[in-house]
Amino acid sequence: GAGVSQSPSNKVTEKGKDVELRCDPISGHTALYWYRQRLGQGLEFLIYFQGNSAPDKSGLPSDRFSAERTGESVSTLTIQRTQQEDSAVYLCASTRQGGGQYEQYFGPGTRLTVT
Amino acid sequence: KQEVTQIPAALSVPEGENLVLNCSFTDSAIYNLQWFRQDPGKGLTSLLLIQSSQREQTSGRLNASLDKSSGRSTLYIAASQPGDSATYLCAASGAGSYQLTFGKGTKLSVIP
Numbered sequence: 001g002a003g004v005s006q007s008p009s010n011k012v013t014e015k016g017k018d019v020e021l022r023c024d025p026i027s028g029h030t031a032l033y034w035y036r037q038r039l040g041q042g043l044e045f046l047i048y049f050q051g052n053s054a055p056d057k058s059g060l061p062s063d064r065f066s067a068e069r070t071g072e073s074v075s076t077l078t079i080q081r082t083q084q085e086d087s088a089v090y091l092c093a094s095t096r097q098g099g100g101q102y103e104q105y106f107g108p109g110t111r112l113t114v115t
Numbered sequence: 116k117q118e119v120t121q122i123p124a125a126l127s128v129p130e131g132e133n134l135v136l137n138c139s140f141t142d143s144a145i146y147n148l149q150w151f152r153q154d155p156g157k158g159l160t161s162l163l164l165i166q167s168s169q170r171e172q173t174s175g176r177l178n179a180s181l182d183k184s185s186g187r188s189t190l191y192i193a194a195s196q197p198g199d200s201a202t203y204l205c206a207a208s209g210a211g212s213y214q215l216t217f218g219k220g221t222k223l224s225v226i227p
Contacts, residue, residue, distance in 0.1 A: 004158075033214065042119075043204070045214040059214070091158060098213060103149065104206075108158035 002026070004107035006092050012113045013082055021077045021110045025094030030072050033095075033104065036061075038088040046090075049075060050098035082114045117142045117209045121218035128195055129226050136190040136221045138205035143183045146208040149215065150179050150190050153202045162203075163190070195225045 005024045013019050025032050034046040045059040049069040060066070064083075069075035079086055089109040095102040118141045128134050140148070147166050151159040163172045163179040165188070171180040178191040188205055202222045206215035 006158075031213070035215075035217075040219075042219040043206075043215070043217040045216070048213055050213075056213075093159075103147075103161055103164045104215060105161060106151070106159040111156075 004092055004094055004105055006090075006107040006110050008110060009108065010111045010113075012115060015084060015114055016081055018078065018080045019082055019112065021079075021090050021112070023075045023077070023092030023107060025072070025075070025092070026105055028072075029094035029096055029105075031095040031098040031102070032069055032075050033093045034067060034075070034077050035091045035093065036088045037091060037109070038085075043091065046077070048098075053098075079112075082112075084114050087112055087114045117145075117207055117216040119205060119207055119216050119218040121203075121205060121221050123221060124219065125222040125224075127224040127226060130195060130197060132195050132225075133191070133193050134195055134223070136192070136203050136205075136223070138188040138190070138218055140186045140188075140207045140216075142207075142209055143186050144209060145183065148179075148181055148188050149206045149208070150177075150188075151204040151206065153204060153220065159204065192223075195223075197225045197227050199223060200225050 007022045032049045035043040037043045047067045048056040064080045067077045091109045093104040093106045120139045149164045150162045165181040176193040181188045202220040204220045206217045
């Protein structure tokens, strides 16, 4: 079946503009994660959605970052008033169920460049 | 807080060699440990997942081991090929925490 998909694959934006990144998880996967990978750094956890439960936003770096997910479908990550330090690859992953013990499947990522 | 370290940061080997990549983690209370491969400009491809109750997993030429007591995992690649060239990441899922904590990866180059 289809894997996790993300769009756009690349995004170049000017400092101060807002951007929206999209993730389509594997059909039937109830849990969805967003991670960020800055150049030369490991992946950083941003936010976790599980079904209709309140999301875990503990990894979001500032209040300029927000994410939404409706049910068990598409998620969007929004970055307002982008800064150069937001430049990174943003990766989305989904798992069959929540709880941490299941294999995470990753999308190809969105490469964000803030000029 | 879980911390994951991978050594070495980069490794270059001639084709056909067997090799071992190392991963260590600070909190042994993990649900599982996952090894990924990342190719330039691409997302992550899951290679192997070891549950906390397991000691190893095998897939083709890959074998991953887990020693929770020492906080270590290794990824063994047999008979390396140029197509194995990529960055290999290990990630630990902590008990009570559903997020993965990643190491910075080992960049592997297999020379023909």
